[in-house]
Amino acid sequence: MDNRNKVHTSFNVEVVWQDRSSARSILAAIVLVGLLSARLVYTTFITNTKPLEQPLIINSFSRTVRKRFHAWMFLFNGPRIIQDRFDKANGRSFEVLAPDNRYVFVSSVKHIKELDTAPDTVLSLQAASKQMLQPVYTMHGFNWFDRRGTEGVGFVRALRTLLTNNLPQILPDLGVIVRTRFMELHSTHTTQNAKNEQFMESALAYIEETLICAEIVRLIPKFLVPFIGGIIAWRLKSHETVFDTLLPIAEQRCQERDLQNIGQAVPEHADCIQWIMATSPRQNPWTAKRVVHELMAIWFGSVHALSTTITFAFHDICIHPEYVQPLREELQTKYGAFERTGTGLPLLDSFIKESARLTPVESMSTRRSALQPFTLSDGTKVSPGDWACTPVRAIMQSAEYYPEPMKFYGFRFVDSTILLKSASSNLNFRQPVASKFTDVNQAWHVWGTGRMACPGRYYASAVMKVIIGQVLKNYDCKLAKPVGPCSATLRSSRHSVATLRLGVNIDHELQTESLPSLLQHAD
Numbered sequence: 001m002d003n004r005n006k007v008h009t010s011f012n013v014e015v016v017w018q019d020r021s022s023a024r025s026i027l028a029a030i031v032l033v034g035l036l037s038a039r040l041v042y043t044t045f046i047t048n049t050k051p052l053e054q055p056l057i058i059n060s061f062s063r064t065v066r067k068r069f070h071a072w073m074f075l076f077n078g079p080r081i082i083q084d085r086f087d088k089a090n091g092r093s094f095e096v097l098a099p100d101n102r103y104v105f106v107s108s109v110k111h112i113k114e115l116d117t118a119p120d121t122v123l124s125l126q127a128a129s130k131q132m133l134q135p136v137y138t139m140h141g142f143n144w145f146d147r148r149g150t151e152g153v154g155f156v157r158a159l160r161t162l163l164t165n166n167l168p169q170i171l172p173d174l175g176v177i178v179r180t181r182f183m184e185l186h187s188t189h190t191t192q193n194a195k196n197e198q199f200m201e202s203a204l205a206y207i208e209e210t211l212i213c214a215e216i217v218r219l220i221p222k223f224l225v226p227f228i229g230g231i232i233a234w235r236l237k238s239h240e241t242v243f244d245t246l247l248p249i250a251e252q253r254c255q256e257r258d259l260q261n262i263g264q265a266v267p268e269h270a271d272c273i274q275w276i277m278a279t280s281p282r283q284n285p286w287t288a289k290r291v292v293h294e295l296m297a298i299w300f301g302s303v304h305a306l307s308t309t310i311t312f313a314f315h316d317i318c319i320h321p322e323y324v325q326p327l328r329e330e331l332q333t334k335y336g337a338f339e340r341t342g343t344g345l346p347l348l349d350s351f352i353k354e355s356a357r358l359t360p361v362e363s364m365s366t367r368r369s370a371l372q373p374f375t376l377s378d379g380t381k382v383s384p385g386d387w388a389c390t391p392v393r394a395i396m397q398s399a400e401y402y403p404e405p406m407k408f409y410g411f412r413f414v415d416s417t418i419l420l421k422s423a424s425s426n427l428n429f430r431q432p433v434a435s436k437f438t439d440v441n442q443a444w445h446v447w448g449t450g451r452m453a454c455p456g457r458y459y460a461s462a463v464m465k466v467i468i469g470q471v472l473k474n475y476d477c478k479l480a481k482p483v484g485p486c487s488a489t490l491r492s493s494r495h496s497v498a499t500l501r502l503g504v505n506i507d508h509e510l511q512t513e514s515l516p517s518l519l520q521h522a523d
């Protein structure tokens with residue numbers, strides 16, 4: 001540990017929106033701005049203009065333009081707009097407009113329950129995810145059903161139960177992979193050790209491409225979607241590579257499944273492909289193509305939020321260095337037990353939770369797209385196509401649930417029996433009731449709410465502890481650029497733009513590598 005003070009060189013870990021993709025992102029942004037303007041003109045002048053004989057035409061026109069302008073502003077300033085409306089709403093439901101959507105935000109226990117108990121044929125998470133990700137164009141033609149359960153919800157058991165139960169088998173390997181990967185980063189300067197480098201590259205690019213391209217498809221006028229979406233799908237290569245690489249594996253597994261059904265002995269596999277297959281509908285088992293589509297959707301859902309949350313946690317480690325020592329002490333004494341069980345490390349758990357509370361990836365949670373008209377008990381209407389959702393960031397930063405809500409207290413969630421000897425009162429600041437990062441309740445919507453809360457959260461939490469734990473144990477961490485923004489906003493999401501510098505006791509040159517690639521290796 002002492003030699004951390006002797007650091008004389010460092011390497012950079014650049015996260016999420018990285019150098020090698022920035023050219024692509026800029027190009028996409030230019031295209032996007034062009035499309036935005038086209039859509040603004042289209043919606044303002046074509047779809048919203050009233051007949052000329054109407055009185056107050058000028059007023060109505062300027063109102064429409066103002067409304068459209070605010071809706072477009074949501075793309076660049078979503079979290080602030082949601083916060084402002086939340087502050088004014090005083091616990092009532094409120095509306096936010098985006099260019100392509102009307103969002104109805106609810107934050108009371110009663111209204112959230114109404115969303116959770118609405119039938120899947122009326123309010124749909126699947127339909128909201130489909131609009132958000134445009135999988136037909138970004139995920140190799142995956143056209144999932146709007147209605148939840150049409151093809152089973154086996155993936156919930158696969159992730160919530162089977163994946164979680166297997167954490168003790170997965171975590172030790174994951175720890176080795178993370179350690180090795182970081183050692184490679186500063187010793188060889190290459191990333192050539194993956195089994196299939198092209199697949200790994202594509203699996204990472206696929207996340208960024210999905211985000212950017214789904215955004216374009218959502219914003220262009222509807223009649224252009226099949227045409228432009230088709231071009232995008234054809235131009236994107238990463239989703240094709242991911243699909244083509246996984247398909248033969250899934251085909252082989254399907255063959256093994258068929259052989260097993262007629263009583264033949266087949267190899268055993270303990271991985272997500274197998275669990276997804278095992279939990280697919282018995283009557284109508286999924287084809288290899290369907291299994292790969294499911295994996296691609298889960299891959300997107302897991303990597304994006306996970307890697308960004310980890311990055312923000314690293315950012316907080318850099319700007320709150322007083323937490324490093326107690327976290328290291330906990331890791332030294334308790335990491336082994338955590339690896340064996342997949343649970344534990346309460347200080348690190350609380351630190352990550354506090355980081356996610358103050359810098360959540362998302363400001364909107366529990367998204368449900370209305371398939372049929374829906375009315376909340378206060379009379380607020382959610383029309384087909386509108387979304388009902390919760391203002392997760394605003395709730396998590398509300399004084400109603402969190403004392404001194406805007407202050408970072410890394411250990412505020414730990415049990416009061418785990419008091420730190422010799423720690424300042426800052427470090428010992430506690431919430432009235434202890435809680436865990438994986439909890440789901442009225443004050444904590446990071447994983448959604450109710451019956452559809454994220455089934456991958458136990459895995460996500462454990463993976464974060466492995467990665468952050470390994471870095472804390474072995475490296476000093478600081479921001480390469482301490483001043484300047486650490487994130488960029490798109491709609492209601494924040495994306496990290498931070499660069500971390502990890503100090504090690506070896507000479508080497510600067511190198512950039514992305515955090516999500518660690519996760520690729522873990523897979």
Ligand code: HEM
Binds near residue numbers: 155446457
């Ligand atoms: C920090 C990381 C993550 C965050 C913040 C997150 C957050 C969420 C949220 C907000 C939802 C929607 C729940 C609702 O609307 O009520 C969700 C659903 C889901 N998540 Fe996660 N998630 C994360 C990681 C993961 C991982 C690692 C996996 C897979 C291993 C995963 C798989 C899923 C799936 C399959 C669903 C859909 C559940 C359903 O339809 O019932 N997530 N997640």
